[in-house]
Amino acid sequence: MGRQRTIRDQNFWRSPRLLNCTTEDKVALLHLLTAPDSNITGVYPLVPRIAGAEIGWTAEQWLQVIHRLQDEGLARYDHVRYVVWVRIWWDHHTATQVTGPKLIARALEEIRRIPSEWLDDFLRDFKERLTVNQQRLINEALRPRPDPGLEEVPIPHGCGIDTVSDQVRLNTKPQPQPQPQPLTETQTPHIASNELDLSGIPTEYRTDVCKGIVKAKATGKLRNGAQLVVSAMAERFRSASGKPQDAMALTMYLAEHLNRPG
Template identity: 50%
Template sequence: MGRQRTINDQNFWHAPRLEGCTSEDKFALIHLLTGPKSNITGVYTLVPRHAGAELGWTQEQWRDVVNRLQERALARYDDERLMVWVRVWWEHHNARQTMGVKLRGRAVEEINRIPASWLDEFLTDYRSRLMEEQRHWLSAVLTGLVDTSAEGYGYGIDTSAGKVRHNTNKQQKLLTETTTENSYPQSVDMSGIPLEFQGEVHRAIQVAIQEGSIRHDPQSVINAMVERYRSPSPPRSAYPMTLHLAKYLQPGASVGRGRYAGG
């Protein structure tokens, strides 16, 4: 059974950016949006000879048309890697659905294949279309904080209701990071931190490491944050609290609310 690819008719036929496009331009763009080589992110490998053949063109004809699409910021093509970026992909596909349980692992795999020269621009557009919790999860994954291969790790997206279901798997997840200037120097267990705040905790600890202001190992700071989230009044913003604990946590000290500020 073939995949289903849809096009938003209003966003296509009435799109101001398509004014002045030729019928060949529109035909090629429809092919980029629905073709058999397309994936869930709109950035994928596409050989000109094959693409041209599917449209009944030569590869030279296809390249000429794609060059016009590129001039109009409708698509971009990398001749060296033979990859296309359909710039209007998210006008016709739901970015939030790609962060659902069944798709997010594959979405991350596809993102990791995007050429470096496109990545920042792609992620800026992509993240702007996600829910806040999804943005946190994606940031944690792309910085290596979350292991997407860990079964049950993460949260699911109920696309019909638009609600987030947090992870209920109670098993510990130990994540090992390679020692670099911008990463943890050891394995850390983030399982006690709510998933939507793990990206902020990770970022705050990285900042403290880079500044040289962290007083203890990252796991001690994370453990202190876990206690905060187990308290009756958990912090609403993880970043400032984590940074505060990284800088001022005392050896063996309680992490009760009366001792530390910033929650």
């Protein structure tokens, strides 16, 4: 059974926040509130080409409207990570529901993926809509945990760790260091030529894109089909915002966070 997304009619068609919106702006907002890629927090990956196609626009038309929505404080879009924040999300969804036992784990996972530069603003808006107990729950769950390996260990008195015994002979011979096994170039073309269509990726970036997919797969972070990730990268290269500064890093990010269309 498909998901359901709710639009509160009074909060949309008669919202003071939308008074300056054009018809195109409202169409884009309706799509952002109901998009197949949307999640329970309203911050989710979205590729311009896919978003535009779903409402009959080009990627360029969609980006122009998104820029207007950003100027009005109704949405934010990260052109590098391909992530959108629908800032009117909680006008149509109940924030307290996502802190319930069935959704809290999923909500926390999605919150942890929010770009760091947005997180404070998101949490401020989100927690204003929660009860005191729910705010406390969110604060506790998102509090950084200490690294167990860095916990202070008591040292027994008199162990003499600050001195060196005269009877101890230090090993001064150089010890061989294990050599890391780098990702070889011979591994990368195999994936590119046998598994993926890289025609949308500029030639000089194909190796980095393939390396990103190989590394994401090796670390268990390839949560989407490899070709879907390549297509998202190709869209990034075609966009007007320019080429990514680190193609491998962006590929790894999309491999983990990009939602499947549908």
